[in-house]
Amino acid sequence: MSLVVLGQSAGPTQLSANDDVFGLMTQVPEGAVKHSPGGLTGATGNTAFGAPFTLLTYFTTSAPSGGAETLTKALANADCPYKLRVLKARVTMIDEANGRLREAANSCSVSIDNGDYAMGAVDISDMRQLEERNVVLNRIGNEEVDTDNSLQVQVHLRLGETGVTDTLTLLVELVCMRVI
Numbered sequence: 001m002s003l004v005v006l007g008q009s010a011g012p013t014q015l016s017a018n019d020d021v022f023g024l025m026t027q028v029p030e031g032a033v034k035h036s037p038g039g040l041t042g043a044t045g046n047t048a049f050g051a052p053f054t055l056l057t058y059f060t061t062s063a064p065s066g067g068a069e070t071l072t073k074a075l076a077n078a079d080c081p082y083k084l085r086v087l088k089a090r091v092t093m094i095d096e097a098n099g100r101l102r103e104a105a106n107s108c109s110v111s112i113d114n115g116d117y118a119m120g121a122v123d124i125s126d127m128r129q130l131e132e133r134n135v136v137l138n139r140i141g142n143e144e145v146d147t148d149n150s151l152q153v154q155v156h157l158r159l160g161e162t163g164v165t166d167t168l169t170l171l172v173e174l175v176c177m178r179v180i
Contacts, residue, residue, distance in 0.1 A: 075151040091122060108157045
């Protein structure tokens with residue numbers, strides 16, 4: 001069931017059941033103000049109009065016994081409510097496992113996948129607490145997530161065995177926008 005708000009000067013805003021999947025409402029690109037598949041009215045292509053939104057995911061793990069570990073958070077699991085483009089991705093190190101990441105043979109990386117392809121990845125092994133780092137995104141079309149596709153963030157972690165429990169905590173932000 002959808003709600004159509006009429007009476008705006010340039011076009012209707014349509015809110016549908018798909019808008020609450022991520023817990024937010026976004027403009028429908030096809031009905032948004034002055035939006036067309038080629039871009040804004042009168043523009044010369046490669047333009048778009050829309051309100052960016054942020055998806056956040058939080059990782060925390062303790063690795064007392066060491067070894068490799070892959071943590072996966074699915075923001076959409078073959079059920080992305082609409083087509084979207086990831087404009088920017090950033091990792092914030094909340095807790096750095098007491099500096100163990102910077103020790104020899106330990107490593108950590110973050111990757112973002114759209115279900116079919118890797119969008120981008122970044123090595124965060126040398127990050128310190130509260131440091132932020134951008135994820136380099138592949139700009140060959142893989143940064144788009146199709147309707148009913150997946151969007152996942154993975155952390156690949158290797159902490160050697162020390163007999164102590166050290167906690168690693170990360171915040172990953174994805175700035176996205178709906179596209180046609």
